[in-house]
Amino acid sequence: MxxxxxxxxxxxxxxxxxxxxxxxxxxxxxxxxxxxxxxxxxxxxxxxxxxxxxxxxxxxxxxxxxxxxxxxxxxxxxxxxxxxxxxxxxxxxxxxxxxxxxxxxxxxxxxxxxxxxxxxxxxxxxxxxxxxxxxxxxxxxxGLPQPVCRSRLYAAERMEDDGTVWRCDSPLTLATPELLLDASPPEYGKLTMWCDAGGTRTDAPVALVISGRDTAYVYPGSNTVEISDPAFPVFLRLADSWKPMNHQVVHFLGAKVIDGRHP
Amino acid sequence: MDDIRKSAARYRGAFFHVIGGLVIFLTWRIAGMPSPGILGRLLPATWLMTALFYGKGRENAASVSGLVGFVLLASIWTTSPMLFTVAAACALGALVPSWLRISGRRMGLPGAVLPLALLATILVPFTGDEPHYARITEELFPLGGERYQRYDSQAGDPEEGVRHHQSIFPALMVPFYPLGIPGLRLFNAAAAVAAAWLLGRVARREKIPGASALAFFSIFLVPGISTFALVYPGWLVLLLFMAGLSAWFARRNTVVVLAVAAAMILIKVRFVGLSFGMLAALILEGEKRSRWKIPAILAVTALAALLFDLVFLGGRIFWVRYGNAAFLKTLVVRPLYRIPELITAAVSTLLDTEAGLLWKAPWVLAAIAGIPRLRKENPALFRWLGIPSISYLAVLLYWTGINWNGMPTPVGRMLLPMVPLLVLSLGKVMENRGTALLLIISLAVSSILVAEPVFRFNFADGTDELLLAAAGPDSGIWELVPSYVRPAMLPFILWGVSAVIVIRLISRNSRYATGAIALSAALLFVEGSAPRTTWEAEDLPEQYRDFCGFHPPRKDPEYRKYWMFTQERMLVMNHGESRVRIPIVDPEDTVVVEITCRIPPGEILGGMILSDGKWSDTLRGCSGLPDPPAWATSIREVRVEAKPENLSPLSFTAAVPPEEDFLTISPYVFADGKVSEVYLDRIKIRR
Structure with a gap:
């Protein structure tokens, strides 16, 4: 040398x-x-x-x-x-x-x-x-090398006349397997979340919505998830880690909490 | 058996591409990468298409490297959001040596760029002016249609019923309308290929080395690739320009040049600078006897055309757009009052991180280094390329003002007419030291922009989408890159000087050229690894802000077009729940926070509250309303309204004791429960 x-x-x-x-x-x-x-x-x-x-x-x-x-x-x-x-x-x-x-x-x-x-x-x-x-x-x-700390997406929240809405344009994939609705709205009632999911080869859930102790499932196709008394932060998380031939993806189309003061 | 072995050896390169396509297809599926149905199929398809045109010979070593790189990156794509795109770009970039080889053959260029046309046609979002051109084509189509009906009007249309866009370019696409978006885009891809082919022919005739590679580069490198196969008139105009140039160099055909110059204006008035430049070159190059006949003919023709437009067309082409007093005053006022802005715009065509060519196409530095050689060795060609290019750039900056960049349409679109001058000048320094490195970087960036076209679209908000994806919003790199909408002297000087040094070294073929380029890039990226200490408020990612809005709410620069004092978006805190959290890099020390913002005036002073753990401070004040700028009042009477963008910026400084990792900023709440509106501009943290 x-x-x-x-x-x-x-x-x-x-x-x-x-x-x-x-x-x-x-x-x-x-x-x-x-x-x-x-x-x-x-x-x-x-x-x-x-x-x-x-x-x-x-x-x-x-x-x-x-x-x-x-x-x-x-x-x-x-x-x-x-x-x-x-x-x-x-x-x-x-x-x-x-x-x-x-x-x-x-x-x-x-x-x-x-x-x-x-x-x-x-x-x-x-x-x-x-x-x-x-x-x-x-x-x-x-399996595929995976990071110990996963990247996380954050939804941007906005106050509207009748409640709070969240948006995030990036999809959930194995590179960004989690989306967080972190800010707690001041007054709230039911949380409604809309998302499209797919890329898997079974009918099993693609993702989970976790809010305190409540868990809801996101299945392949179009989903409307409702949580009546949400605890923030709310997580939308891919259900499975890497599997060959699976291309899990969830498109978060938005979420809304109708203000509890409104009927 | 021997025959099979021999033909296998002869077509080894083609086989390699077939195998490569299969490897990419399978790796994509095994790794579970996103978009398996589109990109996961299109990329292997591009490899198979390349195999079809590859012909005899071995594969290129760089293609093998690219394929290995793809497999490696695909195996770790889940570890970082950007790696998926880099892996896809790697698979695509690996084909560049093959495309260069194919384009080197007689009539090889269409085969080389066919895969690119396929990718652009399917992957690039149909946005910007594209649907509006398509709508005009639809209206001109004899059987009509309603596909693009909702694009009937557009911001910037001079008046109702009169479109911002001219009709000749859409009219040419009428035969392709029944094929839908792919048909319209393939028409434009064909125009681009023809223009690049003519460019290669001119290079060959003028004995510029690497003519076929230059033709390919004109399409694949930014700004060529930005609108390749998209429904924009740029490439069609470039085809006309190259046709005029070829006609002149082949037969000194004045009529064709005059026709081309007129046609370019009829397609889009923006290209008037290119037409004037061509005519100026014609006057300079023409025979001395008839030299002054041309301007006279032109003046009469132009006058006749303007009269025709006024009398018979109701001014639909020129007068309705530019025949008003305010526009004429704008043209006069601009050089008198806005020289610094014009200079910033001129420098930004190279340096601006969003629309400047340096960041997406560093090859232009080598091209600029080659211009003096082109001028010396091919003076006639230089006149025919240089005068129109400079004239186009001057008219673009002078005429369009802050819209020179054309954002949010694909980056570099407005600078496309510079391509012939730059690419042929590049040919003059192709063998010089440093050129190869700049070319490789440019090819890599182009590969990313082809694989992930959303990175072509910026919004004139100071943030380049590609750099944002690579470095993230927390990177210190944002303090070092020049931005036209956030002009700061230091980055402009730093990168201006670096660019000049690199250009000089390449033109001298200095052995330090490659080192200087590598050093500039390394310094930028190493500094980029440092955490950000100056935050433009609108850059704060979602996790650092709660219940904040933006002013204006939408990113499109159209909403900031008529702002007089700034072009920057602002972060709005106007709700009791609004919060901004700024990370403090070194919470062990006391830090000084400088906040620039705008607070609307009111009966009680508005403000904000800073807090850091146990400590908090209230900052209160209100912005004034400045006088309207002189350039605006000289055009028309202007009353400055109390809108956020018109308020004068306020600056607050506070010393924050060492406490927590984050500093929280929230709006001040008045005694009656109302919340002060705060339009945050910049937050700087220093020790």
Whole structure:
């Protein structure tokens, strides 16, 4: 290993310090720092290099540690596959190790083992094979990697003459599996929620509406859910986690609480 | 067996695309990604269509990388809301090398962009001016129809019964009306392909390297892709422009150039700058003897056309829109009083985060670097491209004022006529250092905009939808990006200087060019990882606000078009339950909060209450009503009404002791139980 290759990590050090300053010394920050080092030592074709840089940028921009860990995992796996520099691949593996240590994303073990197994191969085809096997094993045995802290959508509430209404334009998917109606209206009666759901292969509920101890179900198709005495915050949550061939989606069309003072 | 093996080896690239399409289809389903019925089928279909046109040869290594990237990102798509789009864009971007290869063949361009036309036709929402053009086409269709009847009128129509849009462009689409939206869009896709093909032919004739790639880039890169296959007249006008240019360079055909210049105005008056530029080039390039005949003929023709419009058409084309005293005064007043705004608009065409080209199409920096070389090596071509482009831009900024960006229609739509100049200049620096990196970034952004077209639509509210999805509202990146509607000196200077440096380095083919681009991007994104400390109130996400409204309630810039003092939306607190919670980055220290807002005047001073755990403070005041701006009074008599957008901004500063992670702002409640109205503009937190 040449010293000059190691020297390439120097530009990453101020970046690391900056990230530590802003984000605290979490495992995700260290994972990101090692990804910087891996990128600094990258060797290979230009398009893969730019793709690596793009993933790095995306990782930096992720708002939460678990989301950052997920993108670092993808970028590090990518680099293990794409980079012909052993040092770069070693740094990527270190980044993956910190990703696991952070606990931000589940089911990374096989992927990391595959990355470790592919490390010594100079030829990309063997690395492809090892990573492909690792990924297949991950998905088949442990399921799709999932963040520990899920992204959440918030519905915007608005006061109208006869009550409070909520709106949210983004659909619920496995990437954003929960919607929250957080603000409690001043006077309230019955909560009515409208949503369309689908993407599953059975008639089982796609999502749940949780309000205190009450739970209502959202089935495939158009739904009108009514809760007579809602307790806020109210959650609309996908019922199931990932299953192959299922594309759960719920379109929240709105909700309304008629003001209790009105008849 | 040998024959099969040989033909398999010969068509390896095509097989790769078939396999790639299957991999994407299966991965999409196994991973449970959203939109399996549309995007989950369309993307594999684009791979199969590409396989059809790929022909002989091996696959490109970059396409393999793209496919691997897609599989990797698809396996973690549930971990972040943006990853699904990035994965889809990766699958799409992987095809770019293949499309470049296909477009390199004789008549290969239509095959290369066919998948893009399919995606645009199905994925892009039918919004903006599209349904209005479709409605005019419907009216002109001999059998009539009612599909688009509710789009009979539009904001900006000069008077009832007279449309904002001219009828020639919709009339050309009449034969395609029975095919519905896909028919109308395919007509425009064909116009774009023809324009790009002519552009490639001009490049080839002028010996500009990479002609076929340039033709493809003119469609795939922003601003070309923004309206590719959409019902907007931009690409049709560009086709006419390129046809005029080709006619001149092939046979020095003055008649065609004059006809094209007239046709462009008849299609849309906005393109008058392009027409004038063409005519100016014609005068400069024409024979000296007849040089002054052309302006004379034009003046007479223009006068005759205006008279014809006035007498026979009742002024439906020109006079009803622009033949009034207020409009003429606007044109005169604008340069006298609004020079800073015009300069900001001019700079914003490049730097504005929502509509400027730098953010969606950084390749334009390389293109600008190539302009001096185009001027030096192809002076005639430069005159024919440069004068119309500059003339178009000048007229656009001067004429349309704050509407230069065309929002909320697709980003870059109004800058489409700049494409020939920019793309052919790009060809001059294609091999220079730094160009490749800018191109790759631009191609990646374009791939995202094709896979997720909603990111093309911004609302002139200072927030770019793509950047918002990538960085989130909490990111410090918003304090660093220039915005036309929220002009702040520092970001404009920062990015202006960076752009100039990059342009200079690329034009000199400096070995530092790539490094400078990478450094600029890295600094932006690393700073972007820092938490936000200055909040534009209207950017506050739902979890930070309760029972707050917006002024105006809708995002469309049309509702802010006639505001005189600001173009920014405001967050309204006007209810007893209204609350805003601002995250405090470092709650261990005392922080200073600066709040800019507008509070309507009343009998009792209005205000707001700041609280942070055990501490609270009441801030009270009211906004004044400023005098109308000089430019407005010089056009007509103006009375400034006490509307929120007309109130002068108030600024409050408060020191908040260390307590909680959030600072709460709520409106002041008067003794009689009424609530003070507060229009929040900006909240800045510093130590």
């Amino acid at each position: 040449r010293i000059s290759k190691l020297l390439r990590v120097i530009p990453g050090i101020p970046v690391l310090l900056f990230l530590l300053h802003w984000n605290g010394a979490g495992m995700d920050t260290f994972a990101l720092a090692f990804l910087f080092f891996a990128a600094a030592c990258y060797e290979g074709d230009r398009v893969s290099g730019v793709s690596m840089a793009a993933l790095l940028v995306l990782a930096v921009l992720q708002p939460s540690p678990s989301q950052r860990v997920a993108v670092v995992t993808a970028a590090a796996s990518w680099n293990v596959w794409a980079s012909s520099s052993l040092l770069s691949r070693v740094f990527s593996l270190a980044a993956l190790a910190f990703c696991i240590a952070s606990g931000g994303v589940t089911s990374l073990e096989f992927m990391t083992l595959a990355a470790l197994a592919s490390l010594p191969f100079r030829e990309r085809k063997w690395r492809t094979l090892a990573l492909g096997l690792g990924m297949t094993a991950t998905v088949a045995i442990l």
